[in-house]
Amino acid sequence: EDKVVQSPLSLVVHEGDTVTLNCSYEVTNFRSLLWYKQEKKAPTFLFMLTSSGIEKKSGRLSSILDKKELSSILNITATQTGDSAIYLCEGGGSEKLVFGKGTKLTVNP
Amino acid sequence: GAVVSQHPSRVICKSGTSVKIECRSLDFQATTMFWYRQFPKQSLMLMATSNEGSKATYEQGVEKDKFLINHASLTLSTLTVTSAHPEDSSFYICSAKRGGQAYNEQFFGPGTRLTVL
Numbered sequence: 378e379d380k381v382v383q384s385p386l387s388l389v390v391h392e393g394d395t396v397t398l399n400c401s402y403e404v405t406n407f408r409s410l411l412w413y414k415q416e417k418k419a420p421t422f423l424f425m426l427t428s429s430g431i432e433k434k435s436g437r438l439s440s441i442l443d444k445k446e447l448s449s450i451l452n453i454t455a456t457q458t459g460d461s462a463i464y465l466c467e468g469g470g471s472e473k474l475v476f477g478k479g480t481k482l483t484v485n486p
Numbered sequence: 487g488a489v490v491s492q493h494p495s496r497v498i499c500k501s502g503t504s505v506k507i508e509c510r511s512l513d514f515q516a517t518t519m520f521w522y523r524q525f526p527k528q529s530l531m532l533m534a535t536s537n538e539g540s541k542a543t544y545e546q547g548v549e550k551d552k553f554l555i556n557h558a559s560l561t562l563s564t565l566t567v568t569s570a571h572p573e574d575s576s577f578y579i580c581s582a583k584r585g586g587q588a589y590n591e592q593f594f595g596p597g598t599r600l601t602v603l
Contacts, residue, residue, distance in 0.1 A: 474594075
């Protein structure tokens, strides 16, 4: 059965901390792994990863895919209160999309 | 808990026909449901927000008459792609927001893959 598992489910940190969010996947005919930030309405796209070992970066956020381990991590350095959100991982296959439950990140001042 | 289902999971139809996709929240009441589409190797794109008992709110660029949304109950929303054409081929994904939650947590369905020939 296809599945995407994110950990931890919830995380509370202080501003300035660095966090690592995990996503493991089992998706038939896997094509890509996507990370989203979900705050108000629709999830906001962060990264799409298709190749193993290539790190994608955007400011304080970065992500990398490990196809051998069927996993991905999302790093956020020097966290800010505005980073508080649910971070969603999606495994995209040729036949279906599988979403994780998300990691709820709370960054306290 | 918080399971969202979609039906059908996959549909192939001829150009010009209409296709209805159902989104159900199985174990909770969803005051709000969202409809997205996703093209291969692209991210989710929000199409519309559906509130139970009221008209859906469509995102800019999404044709209301083309993509009919009905949120008839707290557990069911439907998306009808009318007069489908090959360019409508895509994954269609719904998500449901549980009523009463202070945080905007959405639960996603497994998606429906539409192929229009």
